Amino acid sequence: MLSGGLDSALACCVLKDQGIEVHAVYIAMPWGCGNETRAKRIAEDLAIPLKVIPLGDDYLPILTDPKFGFGSAHNPCVDCHIYMVKKAAEHMREIHGAFVFTGEVVGQRPMSQRRECLGWVERESGLEGRILRPLSASFLDPTIPENEGVVDRTRLPSINGRSRKAQYALAEKYGLKHFAQPGGGCLLTEKHFGERLGDVLGRGVSTIAETAVLGLGRYFRLSEDAFVILGRDQKENEGIIARALAEDWIIRPFSFPGPVALLRARDVSQEMLAKAAGLCQYFSKSREQAPRPVKAWRGSSVDQVQDVLPDLAGASGFLVSPGESSNSQKES
Template sequence: MIKAVGLLSGGLDSTLAAKVLLEQGIDVSAINFTSPFCLCTPKNAGCAAVVTAVQALGQIDLKHVALGEEYLRIVQNPQHGYGSGLNPCIDCRIMKIRKAGEYMREIGAAFLFTGEVLGQRPMSQHRQALQTIDRESGLAGLIVRPLSARLLPPSIPEQKGWVDREKLLTFSGRTRKPQIALAERYEISDYPCTAGGCLLTVDGFVRRMRDLMTHAEVTLHDVALLKVGRHFRLHPQAKLIVGRDQTENERLLQLTQRGDWYFEPLDVKGPVAIGRGAFTGETLRQSVRLIARYCDIAVDEQVKIGYHRASETTQQVIAVTALPDNEIQTFRI
């Protein structure tokens, strides 16, 4: 039996691509990539989307691969540029297919397949981009795209008859109607919405990421912090992150590092905050006044804010009034 490895995101397209090949008697295994920028958007349950997809396909073998520092370097300096935000889609795809190719050889599979649809994504799924991905991944000819295969040149698996090209599909463009109809035929109903799954295309996150890349060395820990709270750039070397609710307050506590400043309101309800970078007396005062704005107090009422280095236990306390909204907006990222 011919064996193939599919890139399975848990989304509808990759699930359908696997199903099309399973119907042809192909022995399918899957590889799922996650990154610090994943944005899971399933209908029912978070990142369980890929598990749900595997169940819909009949419990196929699944390998998980977490992308970390290597992917972060690509985000900061993509050879093929960015899409609408900071999404390095072509470079990202090349890296994933290279790694999938390593797994393909490891388990003795004959080819790879993906759920890509010709013309669906403007940066990475037009003909030239697909050719670039195939060539630079080193796997040209060994990648089958079942949903659009009959609109593309025959791959080696099709030429050799490992896959029946006539049973592959001609989906193209951004409409989802053909995929939804095929999902109904396969009785697949629990799949993510179509909004996309990458924080690097989300405007608010992109602003924060650009700011971080401009002012600091970027680490995976910094990326985790970008996902939490309100962010303010007080100075080129000083940044404040303010929690928005109890869950974020607790998450900020978890992400606090040695050398950070830690702020908390005293005697009133309000957010905790982290200050990261080189804080002066002025930036510390701006920070406590900014935090006061989000405390449960009346306008012009004073509030006590305690602050200290995360590595220290001695707390300093200052009573301040809130910074005006128009000043706060000048700092907001």
């Protein structure tokens, strides 16, 4: 399993160093927890095949009711690792592989990388004896590939804990340069995103695609079944448009520079469109001016654009602090 980070890249290196044929798997999540660009570059540098597996809708139960619970935010780390290992195992069987390996380091992360948690992942994934953590193998029981001599346990590193000094030394040895820097990455570990995601999940979600846009911009709940995502810069504006679903409305200023808004609701009214447009103007340099028309269209129907006059007064009722809520009003 290759995340694009240093540890998983090193795991690939130490096994290749033993002449083992390595195939990498990247699980693509819409809220981070990995770097696909870096993973592809590392796979290219190491000349190993990489399979990108998009997160499936079968992940949704993990977001709502994980067996091993959440961390400090909305992060179901143990259940998430089990899910990823199961996906890697499916690929292992497809290519007739012998075992799954990860870049996990014993004791590096408080929730998911304790010895106890690593054991849970092994049992729940159905891969007992066939998950190798090459960086910390000496701190764990020998696996089947080690006992069978496929992997030489004595040639594996002995890394544990939170210090990364040993990893950086190995990175220099193997000439690794294109890995993502450690720390963070998964939005599920961030409190405000967790509140945002929980707010949407609590009202019913049937596909992972419905959650993809939640990692972007400012979040406003207009009603029980309607919310707006508002971009904060050009990159987020483009991301919001790219992640819009067919039924979403895109509101975009053209007569003045301002953010793009995405409106999602069961039944979209002109009043909702006007309030979403009002948020666009409020978060622009035209805030103090009279309402100026913006363009709105649904999904990819850019040939059916309509003009909407912003409701600045109506929009101002939804301007609350991140993570706070007043009835149905929320921004984060």
